[in-house]
Amino acid sequence: MACFRSLFLILIAVVCSFQANGHLSPGYYSSTCPQALSIVKDEVAAAIKNETRVGASLLRLHFHDCFVNGCDGSILLDDNSTFIGEKTAAPNNNSARGFNVIDNIKARLETACPRVVSCADILAIAARDSVVQLGGPSWNVRLGRRDSTTASRSAANASIPQPSFNLSALISSFSAQGLSVKDLVILSGSHTIGLARCTSFRSHIYNDSDIDPSFANSLQQACPRSGNDNVLAPLDRQTPTRFDSLYYENLLDKKGLLHSDQELFNGNSSTDDLVKRYAANTKSFFKEFAKSMIKMGNIKPLTGNAGEIRINCRKAN
Numbered sequence: 626m627a628c629f630r631s632l633f634l635i636l637i638a639v640v641c642s643f644q645a646n647g648h649l650s651p652g653y654y655s656s657t658c659p660q661a662l663s664i665v666k667d668e669v670a671a672a673i674k675n676e677t678r679v680g681a682s683l684l685r686l687h688f689h690d691c692f693v694n695g696c697d698g699s700i701l702l703d704d705n706s707t708f709i710g711e712k713t714a715a716p717n718n719n720s721a722r723g724f725n726v727i728d729n730i731k732a733r734l735e736t737a738c739p740r741v742v743s744c745a746d747i748l749a750i751a752a753r754d755s756v757v758q759l760g761g762p763s764w765n766v767r768l769g770r771r772d773s774t775t776a777s778r779s780a781a782n783a784s785i786p787q788p789s790f791n792l793s794a795l796i797s798s799f800s801a802q803g804l805s806v807k808d809l810v811i812l813s814g815s816h817t818i819g820l821a822r823c824t825s826f827r828s829h830i831y832n833d834s835d836i837d838p839s840f841a842n843s844l845q846q847a848c849p850r851s852g853n854d855n856v857l858a859p860l861d862r863q864t865p866t867r868f869d870s871l872y873y874e875n876l877l878d879k880k881g882l883l884h885s886d887q888e889l890f891n892g893n894s895s896t897d898d899l900v901k902r903y904a905a906n907t908k909s910f911f912k913e914f915a916k917s918m919i920k921m922g923n924i925k926p927l928t929g930n931a932g933e934i935r936i937n938c939r940k941a942n
């Protein structure tokens with residue numbers, strides 16, 4: 626009897642842990658679209674083979690989706706004559722990219738299993754597959770998100786952290802999403818891959834003192850005080866196409882590209898010890914990164930009858 630009772634309690638605990646994840650589960654499509662994961666993986670691999678940077682772009686899309694009213698595919702909606710969304714909001718305009726890859730994945734999924742796999746889930750899976758493809762950790766992506774029918778430019782403006790933010794503003798921005806200081810430091814490690822525009826790091830290389838002078842000087846050669854806003858520089862100056870922990874080493878050397886990056890380490894900040902830890906221990910960075918990505922992916926998903934499964938990720942049905 627006692628044995629049955631403990632089995633029952635374990636069952637309750639398992640059921641509750643599913644609920645705590647916002648009803649998302651790794652096996653969500655295993656009967657309705659068993660090919661879903663392999664289709665996304667194939668397309669992400671092909672896209673990265675064509676252009677390595679797009680792996681970084683796909684990771685960022687999932688982040689910018691999740692931080693604005695939850696992971697609901699809202700960033701993918703195109704503006705039109707009667708609708709203004711997030712794609713052209715300040716943090717995304719001329720900067721968010723990878724949309725064609727999502728379109729290609731969606732087209733294949735609509736052929737394989739029409740109206741089953743959400744655009745929000747495609748973003749979550751593509752982010753994981755990009756990280757893996759570029760040498761980072763893997764994790765089981767929780768699935769079952771549905772897509773929004775709308776998007777909010779003002780929420781995108783307000784909720785996506787800016788590169789000019791100081792540490793306390795970064796912490797508040799993450800805390801507003803239910804993410805911890807550790808999640809902030811870990812997820813910022815995404816800047817081990819990808820590129821940023823001059824306009825995103827100009828103020829840091831001309832105005833800040835927490836930057837290595839020769840590093841600042843070399844960036845100033847490419848990014849003038851005015852003009853050339855779209856000139857690109859790697860977020861990880863050493864290995865921008867490799868998912869590793871050199872991002873944190875750069876911070877220890879005062880060679881973070883963005884003001885917000887260097888805020889995480891200044892020799893006297895509350896996050897210094899975390900940066901030191903992950904600079905020294907790639908294994909623990911990878912393990913924590915997987916956990917924090919799952920946590921970010923659980924931000925306010927639409928489930929049940931909320932939202933829809935978009936047919937075209939760029940437009941509400």
Ligand code: HEM
Pocket residue numbers: 678680681682683684685688719720721722786787788789790795809812813815816818819820821822823824825860883885
């Ligand atoms: C902590 C606050 C963060 C700030 C202030 C920030 C800011 C930025 C900025 C300004 C850029 C360059 C955009 C451009 O110039 O076009 C960028 C790029 C990028 N961000 Fe972040 N970011 C943050 C956190 C994150 C997180 C949490 C992730 C992923 C989970 C992420 C992933 C990326 C990636 C991969 C790129 C490169 C994209 C590409 O090359 O297309 N960032 N970020």
Ligand SMILES: *[C@@H]1O[C@H](CO)[C@@H](O)[C@H](O)[C@H]1NC(C)=O
Pocket residue numbers: 672675676725
């Ligand atoms: C390959 O990448 C380039 C950007 O470097 C992009 O313009 C093009 O659309 C991509 N091709 C395919 C087939 O995805």
Ligand SMILES: *[C@@H]1O[C@H](CO)[C@@H](O)[C@H](O)[C@H]1NC(C)=O
Pocket residue numbers: 713714715718719
């Ligand atoms: C987005 O960028 C384009 C091209 O630079 C610009 O014409 C447009 O005004 C920008 N949109 C917004 C809403 O800022």
Ligand SMILES: *[C@@H]1O[C@H](CO)[C@@H](O)[C@H](O)[C@H]1NC(C)=O
Pocket residue numbers: 714715778779780782
């Ligand atoms: C979003 O931010 C941009 C630039 O900071 C600003 O021009 C625009 O008015 C803002 N839009 C909304 C809806 O908040």
Ligand SMILES: *[C@@H]1O[C@H](CO)[C@@H](O)[C@H](O)[C@H]1NC(C)=O
Pocket residue numbers: 791792793794
């Ligand atoms: C951080 O930025 C906020 C908002 O700009 C500002 O109010 C605050 O004083 C700054 N904090 C520090 C410690 O610089």
Ligand SMILES: *[C@@H]1O[C@H](CO)[C@@H](O)[C@H](O)[C@H]1NC(C)=O
Pocket residue numbers: 827828829831832850
């Ligand atoms: C440096 O900071 C000042 C004051 O905030 C600002 O007006 C100026 O545009 C900044 N310079 C650059 C190159 O960003």
Ligand SMILES: *[C@@H]1O[C@H](CO)[C@@H](O)[C@H](O)[C@H]1NC(C)=O
Pocket residue numbers: 893
């Ligand atoms: C370190 O930060 C504390 C409080 O944040 C400050 O009182 C102290 O002066 C700082 N020390 C150095 C060396 O910057």
Ligand SMILES: *[C@@H]1O[C@H](CO)[C@@H](O)[C@H](O)[C@H]1NC(C)=O
Pocket residue numbers: 702703704705706707708774775939940941
């Ligand atoms: C404009 O976009 C919104 C959101 O995707 C969509 O609901 C609406 O049908 C679109 N309108 C037109 C004319 O395409």
